[in-house]
Amino acid sequence: MSTKIAKLEIENVKRVKALKIEPTAKGLTIVxxxxGQGKTSVLDSIAWALGGERKxxxxxxxxxSVNKPYLKLTMSNGLEVERKGKNSDLKVVDPSGNKAGQQLLNSFVEELAIDLPRFxxxxxKEKADTLLKIIGVGEKLALLEKDYNDVYxxxxxxxxxxxxxxxxxxxxxxYPDVPEDFxxxxxxxxxxxxxxxxNGENQQKRQRVQQYQAQHQREAELITAKKAEIERLQQELSNLEQxxxxxxxxxxxAQKTAEQLQDESTEELAQSIASIEEVNDKIRTNQSKDMAEEDARNYKKQYDQLSTKIDDIRKNKADLLDxxxxxxxxxxxxxxxxxxxxxxxxxxxxAEQLKVSTAIVRKLKPDCGFILIDKLEQMDLETLQEFGQWLEQEDLQxxxxxxxTGEECxxxxxNGEAVGQGEVITPISEATPENNAPSWKGEF
Structure with missing residues (x-):
């Protein structure tokens, strides 16, 4: 069972003149x-009594004041904590009358419970680490977080x-009109x-035609000359005619072949030779464009794969916390x-920050059944009542x-003293009439 504060007495500490409080065992006790009347001095006094010299x-x-500070806390487990004298020395006595010291107090008092502003x-990141420490998934979540950051x-x-x-x-x-290769x-x-x-061979054939033409002409002239000698040269004529x-x-x-001959043009090749660098530049540009587009597609594919991996890590993190x-x-x-x-x-x-802080600090050391909260005016009355009910459900003081100075207090x-010190202290969860109380849903 967690330890709580059953009774406290404060004299001459900061703004407090003399004060006795018996806090409600669970729920809210509002000072x-x-x-400037000494409210925060009450919390500082409790923190000093339980937290030691560092508080x-x-x-x-x-x-x-002519008297030295005096503090006395009686805990729910019967432990008595007292500070008094010139040096405000600590005295801790258990229910059996045995004396103890700060080490015993540290064993059940959660430091953040008496110093909530520190949290x-x-x-x-420190707040998140504290929560992860409580729920015991810090190391696993840290690995997932590292994987997430690396992949991201x-x-x-x-x-x-x-x-x-x-x-x-x-x-x-x-350039669609250029070849793919250089x-x-x-x-x-x-x-x-x-x-x-x-083309040179064609020219030679043309020259042979001219030669045949010249030869034909000479032979015709020779025939004419020889006809006069037909009788004498009949045999020669016959041979010559053949x-x-x-x-x-x-x-x-030869004439028929020559007429069919057609020379090939080298103009296109000459132009290609003259513009070879220009064409090759275009080919290089096309290849660079194709390569860049292919790289972009590959990187887009990698990007999509990494996005899927990030989604998986997010789901694992969510599952771990759920x-x-x-x-x-x-x-x-x-x-x-x-x-x-x-x-x-x-x-x-x-108000939400106070609620979250209280819930987390409560889990840090379950043996510590109380917490000190300053400046609760951040909550309206409805939120205040819900907060008090949640504290009761959690068995937290x-x-x-x-x-x-309202009825919720x-x-x-x-001036450092309680107004109507002898009156019965009523917990905040009981101060509001039931017909005005909002329904409790299990959270703040």
Missing amino acids: GGKN RPSDPERQG MDATN NQRRTIGQISTQKEKYAAELPY LSASDLINQQQEILAR THLQTTNDLHT KADLPLPGLSVQEGELTYNGMKWDNMSG AIATRVS SIIIE
Whole structure:
């Protein structure tokens, strides 16, 4: 069973002149009053009594007092804690009369329970680490968080490269009329030489036609001359006519072949040779564009794969936290920061911050059944009552201060003393009529 404060007596500590309080065992005990009347001094006194010298106020003695500070707390387990005398020495006595010291108090008093602002002023990461320590998933979540950050950074880099590749490819022109492979000047020159060689052969054939024509002319003249000598040269004429006939046939064949000949143009190759660098530049541009687009597609594929991996890690983190025994419904850790109902610390209201802090600190050391809360005026009366009911359900005792003199206050301090000290202290959860009480839903 957790230890609580059953009774406390304070004299001459800071602004408190003399005060006795018997806090309610569970729920809220509100110390009310106007500003500067000694409300916070009550909490500081309890923290000093239980927390030791590190919680000692810088100037603990009440101004104008001739007596030294005196503190006495009686705990629910029968332990008595007392500070008195010139040096405010600590005296701890258990129910059997045995004396003890600060070490015994430290065994059940949670430091943050008597110094809640220390938790509230911690960094977002420190708050998250505290919650993870409580629910026992810190190491697993840290590994998932590391994996998440690594994959996220990798995906971001891949995404940047993919975007750059797409932009680069989009800026490059494309030439559909050029070949895929680079042109070779030597190949084009060889083709040109082959055409020139074939054209040379055609020229030789044309020259042979001219030769045949000249020969034909000479033979015709010779025939004319020889006809006068037909009788004498009949045999020679006959032979010559046969030769002439063959020559005529050859001439016709050569003429027919020559007419069918067509020279090939080297103009296109000459232009290609002249513009080979320009064409190759276009080919290089096309290849760069194709490569950039292919790279962009590959990086986009990697980006999508990493996005899927990030989603899986997020789900694992969510599953891990969903299965954990959280101090308060709605608490979680997102991106290394504490959240409540999806809100980070700086987006929570002051009342929500108090509720979250109380719930987390409560779980740090279950043997500590109480917590000190300052400035509870951040809660309206409805929220205050719900908070008190939650404290009762959690079997948690809260001693809190509030700038108020209303009925919600368990005790009101004025000039360091309680107004109506002899009156019965009523817990806040019982102060509001039932017909005005909002329904309790299991959370703040």
